[in-house]
Amino acid sequence: MVKRIWFYSGITPLSLITQGALAAGDSSGGLPQLDITTWPSQLFWLVVTFVIGYILISSLVAPSISSVLENRSTKISDDLETAKKAQDNAKEVYTSYEKSLSEARSQAAIAAAKAIEEAKAETASRDAAINKKLATSAKKAEARLSEMRDEALSSLEDLATETSQKIIAELTPVKVTKAVVKKYVAAHAKLQS
Amino acid sequence: MHSPVEQFTIKALYALSLFGYDISFTNSSLFMVFAVLLSSGLLFFAMRPASIIPGRLQCIAEMMYEFVANILDSNVGKEGKPYFPFVFTLFLFILFSNLLGLIPYSYTVTSQIIVTFAMAFTIFIGVTLIGLFKHGLHFFSFFVPPGASKPLIPLLVLIEVISYLIRPVSLSVRLFANMLAGHTMLKVFAGLAVMMSGAGGIMVAGSALPLIAIIGLTGLELLVALLQAYVFTILTCMYLNDALHLH
Secondary structure (H helix, E strand, C coil), rough: HHHHHCCCCCCCHHHHHHHHHHHHHHHCCCHHHHHHHEEEEHHHHHHHHHHHHHHHHHHHHHHHHHHHHHHHHHHHHHHHHHHHHHHHHHHHHHHHHHHHHHHHHHHHHHHHHHHHHHHHHHHHHHHHHHHHHHHHHHHHHHHHHHHHHHHHHHHHHHHHHHHHHHHHHHHHHCCCHHHHHHHHHHHHHHHHH | CCCCHHHHHHCCEEECCCCEEHHHHHEHHHHHHHHHHHHHHHHHCCCCCCCCCHHHHHHHHHHHHHHHHHHHHHHHHHHHHHHHHHHHHHHHHHHHHHHCCCCCCCCCHCCHCCCCCCCCHHHHHHHHHHHHHHHHHHHHHCCCCCCCHHHHHHHHHHHCCCCCHHHHHHHHHHHHHHHHHHHHHHHHHHHHHHHHHHHCCCHHCCCHHHHHEEEEHHHHHHHHHHHHHHHHHHHHHHHHHHHHHHH
């Protein structure tokens, strides 16, 4: 590293020019740099100005710059922390939201299933009631129908008996009683059916 | 015709003496004052107000600060922190001296070997004392390269001691010679331009060439001014690191 800086500082090629300058200086009484009578003054003022510069920089300049840099880095890290906290918070809110959402979903599913079940039960009971009603009315109707048929049948038998008696009376001189005709009609009807 | 090195002449502006020594306020002293006031003043006002979001000037001040802080941190580490104000002052003093010297008719403080040597020697003594205080006599193990074979040790210690003692010389001569050579070269080309334009004929048109060369060289010197301030600072940090951590 040191060697490389030595190289970059360009002292080797420049030393040739320096030698030229030294030679040029010789013709007019040497390099002013080598006039040692000026050295005490230069040293004195170097010390004075450098010390003043050191005091100014170490007491005024460096602390203000370093405090600003420090403030900035703390501000940035604080802001990052706040942002991280906010992010964590948002994540938490999101998870709780997700959780409540899934809870609500499952509750809704349960409620829906229950509602469906209830509706089914109600439908079934209503169906049963209607069926029962229908069955009773059907039975009633059937009973009435058979009654009516029996009635009709019995009246038909009476009609047939009467008609047959009348037909016999008109066509033949034979007098038959109603009871005999009725007996024949009934036997015939039985044969027919 | 002036000599190219006449620009380095010290001229007293206000005669002063202390214990028989001539400590006159000179053109060199004036530019030392300028360098210090300009560097600390610029940084001071750049940080007024010191805001979290920096303006342009504050950015420059912070960049300079962080530049030097990074050099110190990467070369020395945490233990280098107490020396930061010194290293920062050193960097700014050399940087502003070099840059101010590039202004025509100004004076280049760092082109004086006594100035650069005084800084380098102070650093050398300071760094050696830091090493001695921190490590005591163990500090001298610095001159024994680790893993060296026994018969070679005396020779290696000699080489190490010489290279250690040569540090202030190399550090100061590097800065001084760069400044001297650069500014002499600028004046040589300027003198050439004046001579050619005075010669008449086709030479007058040709005098544009050294002028163009001066433009290029001024750019180069700007780079050298920055680079030498950086090199001086980084070497100071390396020497400090050697004193604090030995190998």
